Structure formats: structure tokens, C-alpha cells
Amino acid sequence: MAERLLISALKGGKDTKSIILNRKKMKKIPSALEKLPGLKNLDLQNNLILSVCPEISTLTQLTALNLGNNLIEEVPEEMKHLISLKKLHLFGNRICRFAPGACDGLQNLILLNLNNNELTQLPQEVSRLKSLTYLSINYNRLASIPIELCFLEDLSELQLNYNQLICIPEEIKFLKKLKTLFLVRNNIEVLPEGLCDLKKLRMLDIAGNIIQIFPPRFQNLKLREFYCEGNPLFLKQPVIAVQQEDVWSLKEIASRFVMNQLEEKNPFLMHAIEQYPQVRNIISQGKKCVICGKSFFTMWLECVQFVPPSKNWLVSRNLELVPLRTLICSYKCFNRRGHNIFGIAEV
């Protein structure tokens, strides 16, 4: 039947640029497609197609392919021959894997829609989709995303709603052109600090996760819209800290001494440190106390600071103050009066 439908679609002659065969109960892609090497648009959504035919490889001028709402289980290897493809719709299938090499030839792909499938992971090879600008993988079962995804330089919109993600890689900071990030309904507890480096990010939706606190510098993002309903955000309630003495390791005491002396430009240490690149490397990982400004190394108090969302952000109604993760050097600083920083109680 598929062949007959195609033949009637071919009445336009050999130069046919577009074929649309929706809701025809087709079980396979008609192999006669190979007679149409000039085809630009092929729309076969809402059929019963299980897999693509090898003849599809001849469609090297195809720019748009819609196989949405079929029964496909794998992003097929044949895709690699579609070197002109710009838009690929595979939503509403049963896709749980990419065939090896499927991404190899899709150098011009701009849009990939994999919504409503059964993917639990993405292959590292997604990094070969060099032109990818819009990627949508809502309603799948992703538990993680590969770091390689963060090397797609042109990616502007990333939709990962309704998955099972527990974290986002720090490398997300490399998505310099990312404007829109949807992470609704996942299991994310911590957002990476690298998120705060996304200067182009304008739209962030993290509703329905398990986030309590945001990374430092979060309020510097130039967002236009920010939604965070359904997260157990810290509320502004002072937590009484146990008035205990700080007990630091010898390494911590030595590191703090060296770091702070170097900041004061102690000439003896400035000279000595040149001889010890490992020490220099270690102390470069030091952090600064937001209260006293002094450096510390691996021991700190984890606190929360509440800041109003940036005025330019359009925010969820529940969000009056943004809880930011804040580190301070000691109980001595914590117990000082006049700061706006709260301890995080261990529950």
C-alpha cells in the first residue's frame, strides 16, 4: 500500500520536492523514494512505521524529515547519509537508543525533536551534531546527560522536561549560546556553578525538582523569565547555630596562613612560593569568606544568603527571595552581628 500511496504522491513528477503522507497506516517507508533524489521535505508522521528503509540513504538533499508518532525503536544508522538534513522530528516513537554512527553525517542538523520516547541515555556521539541549535528531549527517561552535549557550540535551546535527571554537568558553562533551558520535573538537587557563566541565558524553568539553594552568582544571570515552583527552597528563617569552636586540621591552618600572607604580599612567602608549584596549585583552589574576606581551603561553614531576584527577571509567584549558597570561614565570623547570612541546619 505504501508504494501505491507514494506513486500517487509522485504525480508531481520526478522533480517533487515535498511528500506528505500522514495517517495512512503505513508500516514501512516506501522504497521507491530512491527515485526522488531531489526531495527536500518528507513528512510521514502518524503512521505505523517500525524502521526506515535503506533506500532513504539516497535522499542526500532532504532538509526536513518528520517521522513523529510512529513505532521506531532506534535512531537509525541510515540517518548519517542525510547530509543536508536540517530538521529531524522523531517525537512520539519508542526510541531507546541511537544506532552507532547515526549522528555521523548530520553536520547540518539544526533541530532535533525526540520528545515522548524511551531514551535512558544519550550517546557521546551527539557532539558530532555540530550545527544543532534546538534540542528537545522532553518526556523520556534520561538519568544523565553526557558531557559531550555541552560541546555543541551553537545550541540555543535545550528542553529536558519530564526526565529523571539528578544533576547537570558543570560543563554546561561551555554552551555559550544557550538562551533557553527547560528542566521541569526532574530530580535535580543541585544546579552547577557553571550555569552562572551562561551570559546569554534568558529563560530558565526548573519547576518540580528538589532544589533548596542556588549556586553563588546565580542572581547575576541576565534572565528574563525564571520559574521554580514546586521546589523545597529554603525559606528565610534564622537558624540558631551551635556555638562551637572551630577545629581545623593542620593542613587547613597552614593553607590559610600561607594564602592570607600571600594576599598581604609577604615578601618572604612570595619568593618562597615560586619554588613550590604544587603548593601554589593547591592554594589556588582556596575560597574567600564573604564576611571577613579572608581565604580558607577545605573547611568552611555552609550558609545561605537571601537576595531578592533581579528586577529584570519575570519570576514564579512563590519566589520572593532567592536562597544563595554562601561559604564562610569560621564560627567566629558566623557569630558576628550585622550580616544577613543564615546557617543551614542539618536535618
Ligand SMILES: [Zn+2]
Ligand atoms: Zn571569615
